[in-house]
Amino acid sequence: MAQHIGKVLVVGAGQMGNGIAQVAAQAGLDVVLNDIKQEFVERGFANIRRNLQRSVEKGKLTQDHMETVLGHITLSTSLQDGHDCDMAIEAATENMEIKLGIFRQLDEMLPSHAILASNTSSLPITEIAAVTKRPEQVIGMHFMNPVPVMKLVEIIRGLATSDAVYETVYNLAVQMGKTAVEVNDFPGFVSNRVLMPMINEAIYCVYEGVATPEAIDDVMKLGMNHPMGPLTLADFIGLDTCLAIMEVLYEGFGDSKYRPCPLLRKYVKAGWLGRKTGRGFYTYA
Numbered sequence: 001m002a003q004h005i006g007k008v009l010v011v012g013a014g015q016m017g018n019g020i021a022q023v024a025a026q027a028g029l030d031v032v033l034n035d036i037k038q039e040f041v042e043r044g045f046a047n048i049r050r051n052l053q054r055s056v057e058k059g060k061l062t063q064d065h066m067e068t069v070l071g072h073i074t075l076s077t078s079l080q081d082g083h084d085c086d087m088a089i090e091a092a093t094e095n096m097e098i099k100l101g102i103f104r105q106l107d108e109m110l111p112s113h114a115i116l117a118s119n120t121s122s123l124p125i126t127e128i129a130a131v132t133k134r135p136e137q138v139i140g141m142h143f144m145n146p147v148p149v150m151k152l153v154e155i156i157r158g159l160a161t162s163d164a165v166y167e168t169v170y171n172l173a174v175q176m177g178k179t180a181v182e183v184n185d186f187p188g189f190v191s192n193r194v195l196m197p198m199i200n201e202a203i204y205c206v207y208e209g210v211a212t213p214e215a216i217d218d219v220m221k222l223g224m225n226h227p228m229g230p231l232t233l234a235d236f237i238g239l240d241t242c243l244a245i246m247e248v249l250y251e252g253f254g255d256s257k258y259r260p261c262p263l264l265r266k267y268v269k270a271g272w273l274g275r276k277t278g279r280g281f282y283t284y285a
């Protein structure tokens with residue numbers, strides 16, 4: 001039977017974590033927003049405030065309601081603060097070692113009934129679940145960026161995920177105003193198995209001098225009716241995240257068609273991670 005989720009711990013207060021925290025608080029949940037440093041959680045919280053303020057200015061939200069939503073969120077730098085949460089949604093850096101470490105701790109610190117979800121873009125849910133003593137309560141809950149705007153949540157069942165946990169997370173996604181789509185646990189799920197090779201191919205077009213980033217984005221926007229070109233989208237997602245996802249596809253399928261473009265590696269090594277660092281395929285003020 002599906003369970004009620006009243007309080008959720010969001011791990012990672014980066015662009016996805018603060019979006020998830022905002023939407024959860026707007027859905028009436030109590031939220032603990034966690035990151036490794038106080039300045040990171042404060043930056044995440046400031047982003048939420050800025051986002052909600054924009055909604056107030058557009059007349060979509062009252063100032064009072066905004067304060068109520070913000071009042072649902074507490075800030076944390078210790079996973080122990082999840083001790084009374086019904087669920088954790090992990091949105092930390094896309095790196096298996098980091099995620100396994102977090103899930104081991106969540107398993108220790110959260111109550112036995114709590115569901116442990118990951119917002120990973122590509123990493124195997126089954127493998128993450130295996131480091132816990134509750135693999136049937138581990139699931140993928142993959143939001144899209146920006147979380148407050150995008151409707152889709154891919155829900156990924158690990159090998160052991162129970163039907164009751166799936167149903168609970170499905171209901172939660174609906175409560176958060178999202179449309180949930182069920183997907184099985186394979187590298188990149190559906191979204192990034194289809195999207196990321198296209199982005200990688202666009203990067204190869206830059207690498208091989210086929211066209212400029214602007215020209216490639218124009219082709220895809222004007223020719224394919226994509227709202228955003230693939231290189232603008234890559235900068236928006238974060239080039240480190242794009243590379244991590246391509247590595248997962250490449251290793252997971254052992255197929256050379258998923259090899260990450262050397263130019264993508266070079267940009268990540270240079271610290272050109274896209275919008276979040278001010279430079280990627282484009283520069284940002």
Ligand SMILES: NC(=O)c1ccc[n+]([C@@H]2O[C@H](COP(=O)([O-])OP(=O)(O)OC[C@H]3O[C@@H](n4cnc5c(N)ncnc54)[C@H](O)[C@@H]3O)[C@@H](O)[C@H]2O)c1
Nearest residue numbers: 012013014015016017035036091092093094120121145237
């Ligand atoms: N960027 C996207 O478009 C997108 C879309 C869907 C899913 N995702 C996934 O969401 C996750 C987060 O991505 P993001 O774009 O928000 O990255 P980000 O770099 O903006 O944020 C990651 C945050 O995790 C924090 N973190 C790292 N280790 C931690 C730990 N041990 N405990 C707590 N916090 C920790 C970092 O300090 C950082 O603030 C990744 O798994 C990514 O694949 C990203």
